[in-house]
Amino acid sequence: MKKLIFVALAIFFFACSGNKETKFSLIDHIPASTEVFLFSEDLSSSLSELQKNDFLSKSNFSFKQKLNKQLAFFKHLELKQPAGISFSNLDSETFTYILITKKDSSLLQLDSLKNKSVETIKENGISFRKIGIDDQKFFFREKGSSAFISNSKQSILDIDDQEKLLEDENFKKAFNASDASKLSVILRHGTTQGLNEIFKKLHFTGFKNFASWSSLDLDITKSFIKINGLSISENTDQIASPFSGTQARNIESAKVCPEDFLSMSAIGFSSFRQIQDNISKARKDSTRVEYPKILDHTREISLIQLKEGTTLVLNAIEIEAAREKLAGMGSVSENFRGYDIIELEQKIDFQPALNSLMHTGEFTFYTVIEHFVIFSQDAETLKKHISDFLNSDIIAEKSYYSEVMASLSSESSMIFITRLPEFIDSQDKHNKTSLKFEKNSLAALQFINEDGYSHIHGVFSNSKEAAMASNGAEQAASFKLDHPLITDPLFFRNHRTDQMDIAVQDENNQLYLLSNKGNIFWKEKLDSKITSPVYQVDLFKNGNLQLAFSTGYNMEVLDRNGNKVKGYPIKFNSPLTQPLSVFDYDNNRNYRFVLTQDKKVYMVGPKGKAIKGFDFNAASSEIVKAPKHIRLGNKDYILIAEKSGKLNILSRQGNIRVPLSQTFDFSENEWYGHDNKFISTAPTTDLIEISQQGKVSKKDLELAENNRIVANDRHLVYLNENLLNIDGKSINLDFGLYTDPQLFQFRKRTLIALTDTQTQKVYVFNDKAELLDGFPVYGTSKVDIANADLDSRLEMLVKGEENEILLYKL
The missing domain is CATH 2.130.10.10 (YVTN repeat-like/Quinoprotein amine dehydrogenase)
Structure with missing residues (x-):
């Protein structure tokens, strides 16, 4: 009887061990240094869809060049199983990647290749191969039911070191929130300087500390890239916290935003005082920051970059109450086309109140258009707003803008919108010939705060139909x-x-x-x-x-x-x-x-x-x-x-x-x-x-x-x-x-x-x-x-x- 029990236990143990060994999990061996994780159930098809996108296929930029160079061998892979790629050190000239997929005997197709080399290496009791194809070299290892390909030998070795693997509950939440049928991307905030710089140019300094991870599901067509996902925060001082207890709002500043704007960054809320209280709480500072009281009568703040200058737009809850808060602070400098331009006796500085949300600066002039108060550093930029508003030459009136916004939620806690060709050109004169935008290309990224999460919706439109659309008068x-x-x-x-x-x-x-x-x-x-x-x-x-x-x-x-x-x-x-x-x-x-x-x-x-x-x-x-x-x-x-x-x-x-x-x-x-x-x-x-x-x-x-x-x-x-x-x-x-x-x-x-x-x-x-x-x-x-x-x-x-x-x- 004892022998029978022992045999049964042994069979059970080895059966369980075998099940554990053969069970494949995409996130069990992700490096702790991961900055971006890209994955899909059908990665080959997803990457093929990316290549069909007009902008990505026709444009040339440094990160694309690095990807094409280091991942050229992908054309020799047969990816039939779910797969993901971890990227690290993205700011370096040679980033680190590791491809993780389910073990498959047909994964590597090397037999027909002439210019190849294969070397078996044993190190620290681990066996793996070093493979050369043309002038590319990478490492290949199989472990249990998983297969790994990397340009870093150390990454291959670290698969067995639990301390060097990503054990982060917020990452797992982000992974589990992704749509298995989409190409998905998970970003770690604060690690990639390139992304941080982009948002700084949008006058948003908080991307680095925006959240812990963001999970994005991509829909890709010839003219569009649409994303949906969420950001997960772990600290109270991350970006979701200022919007706690406030409601997202319909962003309306496009009604006074000139069509030829460069970018617009906006926040929407139900109570600015609540935002200030949240910021103070996150800073663990009981001292309330003094701010212009007109913000108490505001439901939306937008920063608009124009070729002529930058303006701050306040969408007033009640315009007369907002006017009262500005009464006596300046005098009429001139009347332009029926609108008074007020020159302030002292500049208004919104920066202390908005420091963790956007970079605003000081303003000397303002005007009022309908229920919007618009501030600028000079009168001429306000005249631009007035002229374009009166001429209906505003972005809200354009069909290609409406089409982009239809992909987003009607209300936002935070939104970034850029007119891409003009914005990129204004920031970097050298890239304008290598990035192949259609006319009227727009990108929009929206965040909606809810219970510690920020829902994300975004769209990049590079439509030929939008380019051909008449801009009208x-x-x-x-x-x-x-x-x-x-x-x-x-x-x-x-x-x-x-x-x-x-x-x-x-x-x-x-x-x-x-x-x-x-x-x-x-x-x-x-x-x-x-x-x-x-x-x-x-x-x-x-x-x-x-x-x-x-x-x-x-x-x-x-x-x-x-x-x-x-x-x-x-x-x-x-x-x-x-x-x-x-x-x-x-x-x-x-x-x-x-x-x-x-x-x-x-x-x-x-x-x-x-x-x-x-x-x-x-x-x-x-x-x-x-x-x-x-x-x-x-x-x-x-x-x-x-x-x-x-x-x-x-x-x-x-x-x-x-x-x-x-x-x-x-x-x-x-x-x-x-x-x-x-x-x-x-x-x-x-x-x-x-x-x-x-x-x-x-x-x-x-x-x-x-x-x-x-x-x-x-x-x-x-x-x-x-x-x-x-x-x-x-x-x-x-x-x-x-x-x-x-x-x-x-x-x-x-x-x-x-x-x-x-x-x-x-x-x-x-x-x-x-x-x-x-x-x-x-x-x-x-x-x-x-x-x-x-x-x-x-x-x-x-x-x-x-x-x-x-x-x-x-």
Whole structure:
């Protein structure tokens, strides 16, 4: 019986020993020096997916070079089992790695290799092999059910030394939290200087002490790398602790962040006082750090790096309460586009309060946009924020940004967002040619604190679709004159360069001609304000263009050098009562300049002499609109409206061409040719249509007083209070004070523009009633649109501040 028991125990012992020996565990032999551990159930496939990523496959950087050099032999491995790679000494020129996987006879495929060497080594009772393939050497060992490959003999030997293996409960938690179906990475914080430096450049100094370990699961596609995971802390002074007892918040600073930002680092919380208490507790310091009390009225703090400088953005819980905390600390330095820029009497230093979270510095100026208080070291950087906000040129408005943010949680304790090509270029000029980013590439990394853990979500987007996405309207230039403008800026073609120059008049009646880069060619003093459009004409039919316009008493024609053309000005003793009209019946440059004084109409030719054969000399009552030339089909008509309500529809010779038996109650709108009819509106309710046979019809459009229309052959646009109608498609605008809608026709493109002078916003729509990308933008006047510099994009001119001309690209 005793022999039977002994035999049974022996069988049981050896069976258990055998089970223990054959059981494979990926984390039983990880070196204690591990800085990064990368692992997957199918490591070969995961690494292959990495290589298919456009950015990683096309870019070249030092760490990739080191990996490719030291792990080139991987192409000779058959990794059929779960595997992981431990990396140590990553900051050194030659890092240390050890591959851990389940023992498999097909792991190393050496038989077919010619340039190989295999040497069996026994050391300290341990047998392993030294293998050379081409110019690479590594060590291979099998132990129990595990196989190991390393570039370090010592790492192979240390597998049997329990004291040199990683025994860390937080690491195990991180490992167990990973997704077995993903390629996963576990990072040890504080060991890799490269990562620490990256976050320092993001103004976050706490990455080294952020947590003990972070576990990240990767999803990799051709254009994206997405990560999800968590960070595990072991000490109360690590990064999770400041957010204990506070709630994550929706980070909204992107609403005032210029699209061309470099980086944005932000924290969100429900109580800044709680954060301060947590920091004091972690420091074991009962002394409360004094901080600007505006932070008590804040739910989010963001640090935004721009090319122009760095700004601190506070998202206020209640903006008036935040304003009160700043009251009396400074005075208005200037008002820029309706926003006060305050210069502080003493700089505000947020650094003591935020020292463990971000590096902020001191600030001298601030402004308020909606519920955001924005601080900067100079006023010009604040102007950048204001301009881009008013122009909707902010990152929150961009579709490629929204796509990236959709991969993250809606609320954050901490978030880092970078515009990668620009950010990398600003930090390291030498890498810009080796890193192959698409335009509009973004990276975002988000942390959400919860019960001692920080959940991590991140995304790197390098999408060609995002690169091709239109950025919409963007301000290209701003020019300021010495005095306020009294006319709207307009384009004037430069016949020498075939580009567009800019004409505008200031309050001193100086007419300027500027290049589209803002250089002043000349300025000419006029007798009074320009009262008409500025027409570009070619009087001598040689391609050289002139500017034609009327002022109070004169009709002027200037050449592009600012000189008066012979025969001009035409001067009158009494004022012109309507703006100059210019007719070119057959587009053959046989111009007719039409001038009006009360009831009289004067028509002069290119040399400034009266045209013979135009028999309409005077109306029966005062003329209330500038005479208008309309061509319907192959017929020319001249329309002259009188105060009595009479509408004269004349031939070129000034004879009645379309007799009308009724009079009209004219609105302030012009007459237009549309759909082979003459159209305008009554002051209220009706659209008036007149056929070429003189038949009058009315359509009740329920037009309100001060309705505005503009039309051409194919398009009819009208503005009725806040309702804009484009070819029957209606758009509800915000209530405001709008300029008359303007219609611009290009070869295959029709644009409709109008400006709300109350909110100082310019809107541009296409003929499908769709607002163009990037609009509304800031502006205070009517606009002019043309291709000003011969590239593929149109440009738009508009008045900004009282002495400012703005140039936008569409």
